[in-house]
Amino acid sequence: MTEPLLRMSGIGKRFPGVQALDDVNFEVAPGEIHALLGENGAGKSTLLKILSGAQQPDAGAITFAGKPVTLSTPHDAQQLGIVTIYQEFTLAPNMTIAENVFIGREPGRWPFVDWRKMAADTRAITRRLGLELRPMALVRGLSVAEQQMVEIARALSMQSRLIVMDEPTSALSSSEVEKLFRIIRDLKAHGLSIIFVTHRLEEVMQICDRYTVLRDGRWVGAGAVAETTVDGIIRLMVGRQVNALFAHREPAKAGDVALRVEGLTRRGNAQDPHASVLENVSLEVRRGEILGVAGLVGAGRTEMARAVFGADPFDAGRVEIDGKPVSIRSPQDAIRHGIGLVPEDRKQQALFLSLAVRVNLSMAAHERIGRWRVFIDEKAERDLVEEYRKTLNIRMASPEQIIVNLSGGNQQKVVLARWLALRPRVLIVDEPTRGIDVGAKVEVHNLLFEMARAGIAVIAISSELPEVMAISDRIVTMREGRVTGEINRDAASEEALMTMMTLSAKAA
């Protein structure tokens, strides 16, 4: 093989509490399309951030085009010709295409901008991409695919040699994906290297030359795409023992169907029928059962939960509670029908960080601790807090402690207690153990088991496959807003789940 364009060797990066990357090697040859693969949290994003100069590695060395380099800032990386196109675009919507392409590098004699040249250069680049875009059009009027092309045009205008694309196809329709692939192949023909990050393994087989797989922050394999299969890659991505630290339990004796969701559909962008957030999602969960929902980030799991809970509107579909159809248009409706939601992002969506534990815990249960409908009975409230402090083993200095000072696990228990105080029929927990330490994880799992034992129907969304497998009685997988399969806990393996999560074909 020829001298690689990029060689990252022995890269290590530690964040408080986690080793995000550990001795990772990564090489990209000139003129190749290289897939960087791994589960959520495998370390892909961290590696890309180091490559783009946004973060500094603790260990390791980087050589680019044969020379050792230090990437201290994103500017350093750009100077070398390494350009990253993020999943969330970094365009300024109220500026023109030309301005976005040349932002910070406007042609002309300072402080004036040579608009004519800027427009002409932009047109030349977009033509090369096979696009007809008016350079003076505003970016805000462009479709997602077109905005992506503007990002690529910007990368080309910077004389880049290596373009990093983070999930470039996740928001595109299939025809747009084809167009993007044509452009990528064209870039490759001109000698550029592309790093392609995706969750869609079919696309890897279709367009990439080589691949590198990360797992739990380590390099686990690399090779030529032609010499492997989707299954082979999945084995590399998953290949680990089910973590013994996760709690286990006996399968529950499930009761009647508590929640049934049918044909739930939510369109994202009205102009783009492909950009459905949720497409015909149907599922049911029984009393005393824990239904796991697996899927990669962006698969529509959170969107499903929010729609069922009334936090987001949906365009079609119906929700039944205990066999009766209900109309849910707001979280208040959902709560009235006995549905609770422990949201994904504890700090942004669940906690009142400036308020006391007591206030946080009782927030949804004012009905229960009210006096004369108007006042809050402080004694009843204190009793409520004490009750859940005991049953959930919430460790706090006092009920008056400001909640921001509790550990993540104890904060999460307070959020769980908030819903338990309402005695829900259905509780949806979205990433219930995100950002909490291992011991507290087991406690949260045991709490979920106890809730199920008490007859609550639990829907547990998690990005950690071992967790989903350990806590669920039954698992459904989602991808791109659709349910792609359902599997019983006994039949589930990480490989099977990963296949259902990454392939569009509906698993039997």
Add this chain to the structure above:
Amino acid sequence: MTEATRAQPAAPPRIDAVGLMARFAPLIFLLALMAGFSIAQPHFLTPLNLFNVMRQVSVYGLLAIGMTFVILTAGIDLSVGSLVAFAGLVAAAVSKGGIANRFTVGEGEAALGYGWELAALAAIGVGVVGGFLQGFAITRLKVPPFVVTLGGMSVFRGAALLFAGGGPISGFDPDFVWWGQGKLPLPLPRVWPLENLGQLIVVDVPVPVIVFIAFAVLAHIVLRSTRYGRQVYAVGGNPEAARLSGLNVRWVICSVYVIIGFFAGLGAFVLSARLDSAEAVAGTGYELIVIASVVIGGTSLFGGVGTIFGTVIGTILIGVLQNGLVLMQVSPYIQQIVIGVIIVLAVAFDTFVKSRKRTA
């Protein structure tokens, strides 16, 4: 930190000196200011002067109570001053017996007007409707509070000018004026001299002061002990979490503008009574003083943090500052500069305490 709380569940919370200081900073600052003024100017610390200060701040104070609700939801109301002018004029016209008679001169039996009850009701009605319209625009048309109330500031001032039709409306029924200039003898415990501490003594308390304190107590109870009060803090602290906890966020936000409208109406009534006059330029610049009082009292402009107690202290602090500077014959222009600087410093202090907490 988290490990410590986990390991020792029963450990008492550490005493947070900065936090404690922050909590009582407005009160400490007020006492220091009063001590300073009483040394510099012996007339300052007389009951007469102190009641004077209280009477002067009572209208600001009523508005600041309403503003506390608004700022607790991370909102702002720039229109209070204009709304005071408009509501005051409406109250004045009602007391004169209608818009056609608003310039008639005459008191008591000679006045053709309706009673003070109707005048007060009219002022409060105007305030509540004005506040509701702004709350509606904020929650339904989704225009930021800053913009809506900036518009309201202009609209209500224009309405006041239009309504006044040139010149103030003055000379009200004595029953009306009593609400601004009257006094009520109340038995109060003595605090000075020390040997008579706690002994009850009958003092003539200005009526506006009683109104202010009464509503401050009521608002304190509402914020502290009712479900509605909880919702105000929750919506200000984290609107998304409030919504996902089943609170009607839009309703709560709209309601705080109705509340400040109520207080603008009540304040307008008391102000007109105190001045025995209402005019279109009344209340000019009040929004700044009122917002300053609330912020100096420790309420966070980002919402979710603050108390009525703090607001009362903040209001008195500004009143003491103005009064003390007047007694020391400092130019009113310099007073404005001082108040402006104190607002910025108060918020800077608040931000400093917050950043301390985050890194701790």
